[in-house]
Amino acid sequence: MKQIFQVQNIKCGGCAKTVKTKLKDDFGTVEINLEKTPREITLDIQDKDIDKLKQKMKSLGYPFCSETLDTIDTFSTKVKSFVSCAIGKMDTK
Numbered sequence: 001m002k003q004i005f006q007v008q009n010i011k012c013g014g015c016a017k018t019v020k021t022k023l024k025d026d027f028g029t030v031e032i033n034l035e036k037t038p039r040e041i042t043l044d045i046q047d048k049d050i051d052k053l054k055q056k057m058k059s060l061g062y063p064f065c066s067e068t069l070d071t072i073d074t075f076s077t078k079v080k081s082f083v084s085c086a087i088g089k090m091d092t093k
Contacts, residue, residue: 003045006039008063063077
């Protein structure tokens with residue numbers, strides 16, 4: 001079933017490219033709306049797989065907006081998102 005999730009720290013096409021690439025094997029095609037704030041990702045996902053998606057997004061530096069993060073997690077996800085963004089911008093595949 002198609003579901004939409006609001007996520008933090010996605011700023012640009014580099015971020016979006018990394019998310020799409022890193023989620024493709026586990027979750028298939030992911031659409032990312034860079035026009036809305038907060039950013040939204042849309043994908044076909046079963047409810048049972050949402051926690052797995054949440055963890056994967058957080059590990060890339062893009063936690064769900066619905067997550068409550070402490071100061072260390074907030075800082076950590078921002079740093080990870082900068083790295084993920086840079087990788088997305090440099091990846092020529």
